Amino acid sequence: MANFSLNEIKKKIETFPKKKLIHLPTPLQKLENLTAAFGGPEIFIKRDDLTGLAFGGNKSRKLEFIIQDALNKQADVIITWASVQSNWCLQTATAARKFGIKPILLLFKTDELPQEYDGNLLLDYILGADIRIRESEKGKVVRGEDVLEMVEEVAHEVREWGHTPYVAPLGGSAVGGSMEKPLGAISYVSALAEMEEQAEALGVAIDYVIHAAGSGGTQAGLAVGAKTLDKNCRILGISVSESKEEMAGDVLAIARDTERALNLDLDLRQEDIIVLDEYVKAGYGVVDRDVAEVIQLLFKTEGIVLDPVYTGKAMVALVDLIKKGYFQKQDRVVFFHTGGTPALFPNRDRLIEFLK
Ligand SMILES: *Cc1c(COP(=O)(O)O)cnc(C)c1O
Numbered sequence: 001m002a003n004f005s006l007n008e009i010k011k012k013i014e015t016f017p018k019k020k021l022i023h024l025p026t027p028l029q030k031l032e033n034l035t036a037a038f039g040g041p042e043i044f045i046k047r048d049d050l051t052g053l054a055f056g057g058n059k060s061r062k063l064e065f066i067i068q069d070a071l072n073k074q075a076d077v078i079i080t081w082a083s084v085q086s087n088w089c090l091q092t093a094t095a096a097r098k099f100g101i102k103p104i105l106l107l108f109k110t111d112e113l114p115q116e117y118d119g120n121l122l123l124d125y126i127l128g129a130d131i132r133i134r135e136s137e138k139g140k141v142v143r144g145e146d147v148l149e150m151v152e153e154v155a156h157e158v159r160e161w162g163h164t165p166y167v168a169p170l171g172g173s174a175v176g177g178s179m180e181k182p183l184g185a186i187s188y189v190s191a192l193a194e195m196e197e198q199a200e201a202l203g204v205a206i207d208y209v210i211h212a213a214g215s216g217g218t219q220a221g222l223a224v225g226a227k228t229l230d231k232n233c234r235i236l237g238i239s240v241s242e243s244k245e246e247m248a249g250d251v252l253a254i255a256r257d258t259e260r261a262l263n264l265d266l267d268l269r270q271e272d273i274i275v276l277d278e279y280v281k282a283g284y285g286v287v288d289r290d291v292a293e294v295i296q297l298l299f300k301t302e303g304i305v306l307d308p309v310y311t312g313k314a315m316v317a318l319v320d321l322i323k324k325g326y327f328q329k330q331d332r333v334v335f336f337h338t339g340g341t342p343a344l345f346p347n348r349d350r351l352i353e354f355l356k
Contacts, residue, residue, distance in 0.1 A: 031044065039329070046209075058339055077104060105132065195209070209333075210318050223235045223272055241284040
């Protein structure tokens with residue numbers, strides 16, 4: 001069983017080179033008003049929405065490592081894919097532009113999600129990303145064989161132009177495409193260490209971290225970080241799309257790759273990966289009343305803006321778990337704000353419908 005100090009784990013992560021893209025450490029703040037509103041547990045927020053690249057978010061942490069990997073491989077074009085309002089695609093395209101790499105985005109649309117040039121898609125457009133819109137299955141994040149085939153076609157086209165493509169897998173965590181190591185998850189091992197260092201400075205021990213889970217890389221990194229540091233801190237992943245079995249399977253696979261990449265011997269098990277899927281509700285990206293109301297609650301009580309696709313759902317989960325007595329009054333819970341705020345604007349109609 002591995003058990004490393006903060007400095008030892010930081011040294012291991014430093015063996016993976018990265019490009020500076022963002023402001024670190026992101027703040028760890030106590031949510032005084034929200035804590036008082038529920039009378040415990042003590043609630044903190046880790047502001048990964050304030051990373052500073054475009055509108056911030058967890059993907060920019062991952063991209064520090066991924067852009068370096070693309071540059072090491074002499075890539076001058078980066079290809080990635082996700083849904084139309086994807087934070088990942090905007091963040092990737094932004095990071096690519098900054099290092100002179102041309103971004104190509106395969107964006108999958110579904111009827112129930114907004115598809116106009118607004119939010120992230122507007123920003124992709126302003127960046128001059130090569131945007132290719134495709135159809136996808138209702139209520140699902142895009143995955144599967146057909147997507148990989150489409151991406152390979154684009155990579156082929158890029159090679160024919162005489163350029164070098166880097167295929168960055170959706171979410172930036174699962175090994176695949178041009179990425180041989182789970183670089184995104186490694187950046188979240190680092191984020192957990194960063195949070196623990198801040199918690200130590202505040203003199204508090206963190207009992208739970210709660211965050212939105214999509215491709216699973218953030219949770220994999222946080223879970224590996226917590227176990228490596230042997231902290232008694234449980235990571236609660238709130239699925240925004242998949243069933244808990246599917247999500248936990250993805251997270252565990254990425255976590256095991258992360259363990260291997262960092263040369264750890266953690267013996268991670270399925271029970272180390274806690275995923276809740278009851279907050280997916282109407283499906284990926286579909287705004288409901290609970291999400292609209294919780295966005296309003298956090299904005300009014302703390303002046304912090306959540307997004308309607310990821311962090312809104314994770315905050316619905318946190319509030320619900322508090323009301324159900326999931327936590328002890330004296331527990332300390334960190335809500336990881338993973339970004340995503342541009343998606344508020346294309347969802348204006350549903351937000352107003354529920355809040356008027
Ligand atoms: C992608 C994303 C997540 C989920 O992160 P994964 O590492 O893909 O699980 C959470 N919140 C926001 C805002 C995101 O864009």
